[in-house]
Amino acid sequence: MSRILYGFPLSGNTHRVRLFLSLLGLEYREQEVSLVTGEHRRPDFLALNPLGQVPVLVEGELVLRDSHAIVYYLARTHDRDAEWLPREPAEASRVLQWLFMDANELHNGIGYARNHVAFGVACDLAAAQARARSALQVLEGRLVGERWLELGRPTLADVACYPLVSLSHQGGVPLGDYPSVAAWVKRVEALAGFVKMPKWPTEKVGEGG
Ligand SMILES: N[C@@H](CCC(=O)N[C@@H](CS)C(=O)NCC(=O)O)C(=O)O
Structure with a gap:
């Protein structure tokens, strides 16, 4: 197919x-x-x-x-064994809550800030960066002492949040203040089958993703 x-x-x-x-x-x-x-x-x-x-x-x-x-x-x-998204409703929803957080808090924070800094899209940069920091603080709190966002293993929650979090520096919010998040980014990047985002074509914001 x-x-x-x-x-x-x-x-x-x-x-x-x-x-x-x-x-x-x-x-x-x-x-x-x-x-x-x-x-x-x-x-x-x-x-x-x-x-x-x-x-x-x-x-x-x-x-x-x-x-x-x-x-x-x-x-x-x-994913026949439902490793990335469990079939049991409560477990599935624990994973899905991070997908919705990505679509809302991460998109409206990191996404907007990156679009402004890297692509010149108009927005209130300070407000977007504040939303980015609030969301990263939630992730940091979750990941202190945890290897993965849910269920103690890599799931769709990690896949959903990884792209924008790993690009946060491009919106002027580097991960230096969020050490557990930075360590989790490296953990995702070590997964079998991980693929990087294609490189940034200009030198404007350094290496992309
Ligand atoms: N909720 C959508 C958002 C998609 C989205 O915003 N895509 C951006 C690129 S990252 C886009 O196509 N923007 C062009 C536009 O809106 O004009 C998703 O998760 O796919």
Whole structure:
């Protein structure tokens, strides 16, 4: 079955899906949709995602948008032992709460700050950085004395939060004040199948991800 990831190399949301596909060992082709030249607003891409956002996953006849929905789908369909997302409801929800935190607190904090500093997208930088620090403090509190966010093992919670957290320095919020978070980032990067985000093409903010 054909599997295509439509994404932008430096998009944290795209990287969430790229990383999980790699951790699962699934074959796929990546099709770049340039956010720089506006390919995400062209009719052919809007037919896949009317929101005009990457990533989109096309697997056979199925077209899915939103990185969190996509990794949920991949876990449920391609992770037979439910290692990354347990079937038991309470355990599953413990994992999912971190996906929703990524989509809200991390996106509105680290994501906005990075988009402003690295890509020049207008926002209230101080407010975004304050939201980033609040969210990182929650992660730090969770990870003191813990190796992983939930269930004592790598789960979709870690996959969901890793991309933006690892890019936080690009929004002017480095991880120096969050040593347990910084150690967890290294732990995720040591997982079998881990793949880095493609390198930053300019020297503006240093090495990306
Ligand atoms: N909730 C979505 C957010 C997707 C998103 O914001 N994508 C950004 C790139 S990281 C995008 O396509 N932005 C272009 C735009 O909104 O115009 C997800 O998790 O995939």
